[in-house]
Every structure is written in structure tokens, then in C-alpha cells.
Amino acid sequence: MELHKSFLDHKVTKSSPSPALCCVETVSQDEQNSHITAYNSGDGSTNSDNESSSSKTVRDVHISMRLMEDFLDLAKENTEKDLETCGILGAFLEKGTLYMTTLIIPKQESASNSCNATNEEEVFTILNDRSLYPVGWIHTHPSQSCFMSSVDLHTQYSYQAMIPEAFAIVLAPTDTSRSCGLFRLTEPDGMNILKNCPERGFHPHKEPDNGNPVYEHCSNVYKNSNLRFEIFDLR
Template sequence: MEFHISFLDHKVTKSSPSPALCCVEAVPQDEQNSHITAFNSGDGSTNSDNESSSSKNVRDVHISMRLMEDFLDLAKENTDKDLETCGILGAFLENGTLYMTTLIIPKQESASNSCQATNEEEVFTILNERSLYPVGWIHTHPSQSCFMSSVDLHTQYSYQAMIPEAFAIVMAPNDTSRSCGLFRLTEPDGMNILRDCPEKGFHPHKEPDNGNLVYDHCSNVYKNANLRIYYCSALLNISS
């Protein structure tokens, strides 16, 4: 998956979002349900767990129960055409935990193995106006398996270099073994490899000499049934 958005050197403008990028709010069906679940080893399912990820030196991130399902619904038309869809995840920080509350789906150009945002200014305007951290990104692999390509890894590096907790969600609805994965570059090995890699496009990356992985499943992300989520999407034809 090829997804370009220049987080490291982007200068935010004061322009207003395009009317085509509209915002709607979705509320979980059971707002009183305080149950929080943690993702397990990366197959998209969950285990009950109300404790923090003590094995990681990163803050916990809470996401909406509905995020992945709703994103697939928004991306369905593209998926049916074998086109990728990408989105940016915005979160606010409270008491040491990041709460992901906004999904931004920008105007984009897509192919079967690539997706390029075309309105970065609108994305950053929304993040700035809501005081949100770009805590991660989500994209589909409409006909591929659930993995991180070399270009995905470079995109993830740009997020993770800014925010250590940043993660990538890959949705692969046609992968019968694992339809959803949450990934981060390993630290320091994966981050060092991507930092020092000058290559563009799809290319191989050398594995760390110590046998560790370049990227792995993240264990600091939790599904929170109480979280409201806002969708700011160029794919929605809904008045704000």
C-alpha cells in the first residue's frame, strides 16, 4: 500500500476544510457499557483486559468499538472495485491515555495497491482545530493479505517518529487467516532501519541483525465501548 502524507515537514495552514470534507458523529449503541477490551496477538479479535500494557514504554490508546467495521462500510465501494482506501486517526490526550475520537478520510487517489491523500491541508486543519494528535492511520488491502508493505513501513515511520504510540491498522477483508492487523515498527530496530532507508516505492528491507522483527503487532491499543467517534470524510455526502 502506498500512502503519501508529509507529517514530518508539513506546515499547517489556516485554510478551512472543503465543504466536501464533512463531519458526522456516531455514538455507540450502548453508551453505558464501560467494558474495555484489548487486542490480542494481532488477528483482530480481543481479550478482556482492563490493565495497561505494562510491557510497553508507550501510552495506551483507546479506540471506538465501531472503528474498523464502520471504516470498511465507508470503503466498501472502493473495496468492491479493488481500490485501496486510507484514513487518519485523531486522538486527544487525557490523564496519560490517548483517546482516538476522529477518523479523517481525505480526498484521495487510489489503486489496487496504493492510496495517496490529495488534501493534506484539510487534514491538518481538522487536527489543529480539534487539538488532536495524529495517533495513527488505517487502510484497506482489498485483495491482498494483512501485512505491512515496504511503503506502509515508511508511512508508519513518519507517524511513529512524531508520536511513539502511533500505529497502523490494516483491513484485509479477503484474507481468510487474518482480516485485521494493528502494527507498529519495533523500537529501536525497526525505527532505525526505516530512518536510515533512502529507498522509495516498493523495496525489500534488511532484517535486524539480532533476529528481531522490523514491525510487530502492537499491544497498547484497546477497544472502548464508551468512545464517541466523528467521521470527517470526503466519501460522505452528508451535511455537517
């Protein structure tokens, strides 16, 4: 428990093993917890117009907004080469809330429109050693817009089937309308479509018969300005 509490203060420490970096944000008290739904590149404002009732049945997740900034820095070399970069988000559960405290960048194979993690046992070792939930994942779209491709949807299904709160962060630095999106599959519609889809690679998915979307913006993710997190770059 002491380990978990240490991620919620303003201290910055060096973690072990050595590839871990610890970061902390410090802002005024009234800005310490802010809701995130759709993050716009223009003014940094949020938009809750697309909230869905399905997200309101899951537990809240707290992340640091520093996460996106630091991930883009780590992905910069790939982004300049038009290659995607992906990472896994680990969180601990305390009093009904999930706190994202670990970003793991696995060894990976990247292309301009895809990114596949390799040596995934290294990721699970870090998560298991810290008793963390794989609460989601993050990846870049170096030259595409901010959306979830069919391959992304299948990846998201694998996370959300394990952890209902799991979400995907898409960072699209060249998208002038929205450079960052936090997405999840709708429940039950989107989850059922992906569960019953046998196809792989890039392919179209049928929209639910009731007119609901396959995926939506998250309404249960908050930025916590006191939340410190570790980065493990395993590449």
C-alpha cells in the first residue's frame, strides 16, 4: 500500500530497474482533477458531447496529462520516420478508482499504419511484479487522423474483455482537428461485434443495427495532476 500511495504525492524518485523514469506534474489545487473525454489540439479543451451511458457503469481511471507529452517525446524518432509507436498502461486499484502509474513501451515491430508488441512476457512481468491491471494502451498515428482502425478495434477488444475500464489513447500529431483521442468499445454493441468478428488485418466492421457506434469517447477517464508514473522503455 505504501508503494501505491507514493504515486499520489509530489515527490520524484528514481525507480528500479534503471530503465524506469518517474515524472510528476504540479499545478494549483483547483486543477488537480479534470475530466477528459475528447482532447482537442487547438485549445486543450474537453468535449463531453459524445459521452455514452455505457462508460458510466465502469470505474473511474486517473491518468497524468504528462503521459501524452512524454509518450510523444519517446515516439518522436519513429514519428519522424512515419512509424507507429505503442505502449501499455498499468494501473493499481484503490477504493474503487484505477490509478495509471506505469507506462511500458515494449519491443515492437512498427509500420506507418500498425504497431505490434513483441516479447510481451517482459510487459506482463512488470505488471505482475507491481500487481497492476493492464488498464489500456497508447499509440501514435504519425500521418493519419485520430481514429480507431479495424486493427485498433481488435486490440482494444482484447484489453476491454479483460478489464472493462480499459481504454485506448490515440495520438495523431498531424491531425489539426483533434490530435488526441481516448476511446473504448461501446457495450454491449461494439464488444459483441468485435467478439464475433473472425477477420484479421484491415477490414470494415458493420455498424450496430440500433444505430449506436462501434466505439466511443471515454467518459470515465480523468487527469490527476498529483499522479506520478514510471516509464519502462524496453526497446
